[in-house]
Amino acid sequence: MISPAEYDRLDGLAQAALVRTGQLTPAELCTAAIARAEAVNPQINAVVHPLYAPAQARAAAGLPAGPFGGVPFLLKDFGAQYAGAPHTSGSRALRHFVPHEDAELVRRWQAAGLNILGKTNTPEFALMGVTEPLLHGPARNPWHLGHTPGGSSGGAAAAVAAGIVPVAGAGDGGGSIRIPAACCGLFGLKPSRGRVPTGPEQGEKWQGAAVEHVVSRSVRDSAALLDATLGPDAGAPYFLPNPARPYLEEVGREPGRLRIAFSLGHPLGSALHPECATAVTEAAKLLESLGHEVEEVPLPFDGRAVASAFLMLYFGETGASIAALAKHLGRPARPRDVEPTTWLLGLLGRTYSAADFAAARHTWNDHARAFGRFHLTHDLLLTPTLATPPVRIGELQPRPLEQKLLTLVNTFGLGGLIRRSGIVEKLAEQSLEKTPYTQVANLTGQPAMSVPLHWTADGLPCGVQFIAKLGAEDVLFRLAGQLEQARPWFDKRPVL
Template sequence: MISASEYDQLDALAMAALVCSGQLTASDLCEAAIARAEAVNPRLNAVVLPLYEAARQRASQGLPAGAFGGVPFLLKDFGAQYAGVPHTSGSRALRHFVPAADAELARRWQVAGLNILGKTNTPEFALMGVTEPALFGPARNPWHLAHTPGGSSGGAAAAVAAGIVPVAGAGDGGGSIRIPAACCGLFGLKPSRGRVPTGPEQGEKWQGAAVEHVLSRSVRDSAALLDATHGADAGAPYFLPGPVRPFLEEVSRPPGRLRIAFSLGHPLGSTLHTECATAVRGAATLLESLGHIVEEVLLPFDGRAVAAAFLMLYFGETGASIVALAKVLGRPARPADVEPTTWLLGLLGRTYTAADFAAARHTWNDSARRMGRFHQTYDLLLTPTLATPPVRIGELQPKPIEQTLLKLVNTFGLGGLIRRSGIVEKLAEQSLEKTPYTQVANLTGQPAMSVPLHWTADGLPCGVQFIAPLGAEDVLLRLAGQLEQAQPWFARRPALLD
């Protein structure tokens, strides 16, 4: 057996090593994870679909002897599908949908020896930077229960930060790995476009903007899981050259003397919260002390153009998701099937033309070229991950007057009228004011990471983001390993666990 305090001291690779050596069993780890979940999840609402008995059975029967043999793991209830288990995507329209086959990524996670313990909370269709779906209710931040753990992988982040599991599945289409990592004091790496498989049913997710990986407490767990999952699957639309060496080895390699630019400019011209500015300046000072060349610059991309292009994607993909519900429901979706905001986003998606979408895609290419030129001078770009510390639960939900407007628009199908008024774009841009730094890497396909180097005066985590050239996860992991050694965060735990 293993005590709760001993369990907290282990990352996933350490757990697997103890199982491999016979000092622990997969059942020991499974029981410790379930005990922690039962103790904290009623306050967090992070795990929304427990699969405890099935996990116990797998642990007792034996799991694959991969790099993570016997390690408890949680799947996000969006993205990588798990055969025979409900896959709701946070929507009541899909609460009875059960996929018949595993996604390739879920298969690779299982081959690595991970023991799936359940599924985690996510906003409907993973559309929000907070996790407050009507279906399951809000997930809460272990560092302060009144605040969000971020989104859309908020349930996964809350579960890892609270020590239910050392690592959990996550996805990132506009910041949904990095945002919750920043909110919950975790390491969150968004891999390059094409690094991780999206099959067998999808060639790309969100036009290639979205990619899946994990949230973790240690850098090496993230690296080793990327070793276990990277590489194209059959029919993949993108191909990246494989790594020079295993990603895990990069974590302990010196990063060399990097040239790193940082910026405190807000992409939408708003005011950056002082705690987020302090986090970046503190990171810059730490980097200089480690021998790196650090310079302050203006943002090398057009923040408003990136936001507009991302919103076009956001509206269009939501509309497509609502149309696709007919395959599950056996009829066209109706407003009552989804949340009012989701239905409105879908209405807006249908008001744009193919020419509008093509013009927005040109911004993706322009941003990629701008960042490519930037990286001819600088190895990395350092920014805040968020423009504000974690917001309070409910802070970003529509106000009563906005809810009334949503009801009127959805009832009478007034998406076109609302779009022409410019009201929705203004509201959407206001929502991106708090998360304006992450979307550019989704449009360009670059790898990016959030690193937990700062906590606010109120004890809330406040991450910083690094963006690297396409395919340069190795550079990010080397630097992350160095930062983890220089300013450790692994032992820092929420008071919830005391």
């Protein structure tokens, strides 16, 4: 049997290697993961749908001999569907929904040998940068239980940081891989648009802004899983050329002398938290010491324009998600079916015209072109992942007076009035103020990663973000491997 301490010291590829050589069995790994979950999950509320018995049965029967053969894994309760398992998307309206077909990405994860143990906590419809759904209650950060693990893949990140699994499924429509990775001291890479499949039910998610991958403790686990899942499926709307070599081989490869620009500017003009500024300046010094060409520049994108375009997507997609509930409920959705903030977002989505939405969608190309010009002279952009360290649980929830206002607006359908008042812009800016750096890569489709290089004086993780040109995940993996070697983080562990 494997001891808890031994289990905790192994990343996914190391676990799979021990299975291949007969030193461990999938059943032993499964038992160790379940024991860890039962020990820590009551504190962090990361796993909301345990699927332990089916996982034990698969481990006993035998799993595919892929690169992750026998490795315990968790799915986010949003996005990639898993046949026969609850798929609530963090919403009371979907608490009884069970899909009958696996998503293509889940099929590829299983073909790689991963053993699915359960599903992780996420905010309703994955809409928030914190994970505090009314359906399941808040997920908690293993580094400090009073703080958020981020969102929307907060349950996934909390589970990996707490040592339940070495790697877990995640999704990113506005930063939802990178934000929780930064909050929990993990590595999180958002692949390029079209790098991984979104089928069979969807051709693209959130107009192509959303993409799924994983959060992990090691860079190589992320690289190897992207190798195992990349490539279009039948009917995919996007196609990217395959990389020159497997991403796993890039992790130990010298990145060469990269031209890296960094910025401490806040996209919305607000103040950047000193710890986040320190994270970037220290990363810049480290990069310089590794031989890279580093310079400070203004942000190469218009932060307010990005926020405006992203919020139009946010409102519109929420409205569409609420409308789609009718096929599950057998009737049109009502305010009590979803959380008050979600209903308000949907109301706002219905106050804009198709022309408004199309005009905002056109600006995505402006941002992509701006980054195209930026990459003529720089390989990467370095920024904070977040504008603040992980916030406290409940800090971003509506205050009592705001909750009363939400109830009034939702009861009487006053979305148009709220929009015309200008309050929306103010509230939206406040919402994005703490997470303003991640959305641009979703709009442009570029790959981006959060790397855990800094911890605050209070012991909270504080990640930094790197954005590369479209299709350049290889550059990110080479640099991430170099940083992981120069400033190791794998052995940093929260105490639970």
